[in-house]
Amino acid sequence: DIQMTQSPSTLSASVGDRVTITCRASQSINSWLAWYQQKPEKAPKLLIYKASTLESGVPSRFSGSGSGTEFTLTISSLQPDDFATYYCQQYQGYRTFGQGTKVEIK
């Protein structure tokens, strides 16, 4: 199975900050990577697919980049609604997720 590793596990930031989350795959997954946002007691929400394509309706402050084994999710200017946990997920092989990155208020 392809293992996905996110860093950091927790990130403390303030409104207006630029935030970057990294996701590494144990082998090349080309650009077959998605990002999700999850708030407490809610279902995850798809943000980005194919590493950098923004899902319809997702604010443009979210962006994704990378290919192969290293990927990033960037929030250009953190908003109050963005405090949540973020997961990456590969779909090159059997689908696997990263362990999550919690973005909390500094």
Place this chain on the structure above:
Amino acid sequence: EVQLVESGGGLVQPGGSLRLSCAASGFAFSSTWMSWVRQAPGKGLEWVGRIKSQTDGGTTDYPAPVKGRFTISRDDSGKKLYLQMNSLKTEDTAVYFCTTDHFYNSGWAGYFQHWGQGTLVTVSS
């Protein structure tokens, strides 16, 4: 509007069985590939299986932790997705989400576009 509503969760003893249902509306269910994803309390997300549309063969795929114990099926006329879980273990305790795959670039991609609210399964004696 796409709606996915899971039901059937509850408390079950180790070794027991449970069947989850997902009622779908607002999209072309019969042509959509569907998956189940679970989340143990306080933990991350784990894919537990996928079923293709009948026109694409209706075949299923499962990861190792549930293969041979879990079975996904679908009722296209009733717009329902099912997850039959047998030989349940305490580590199967989780919220189970019903999800749709995404049709992208003339094919079904392996990520999850729409999600239900989830149903909690607790495996405990």
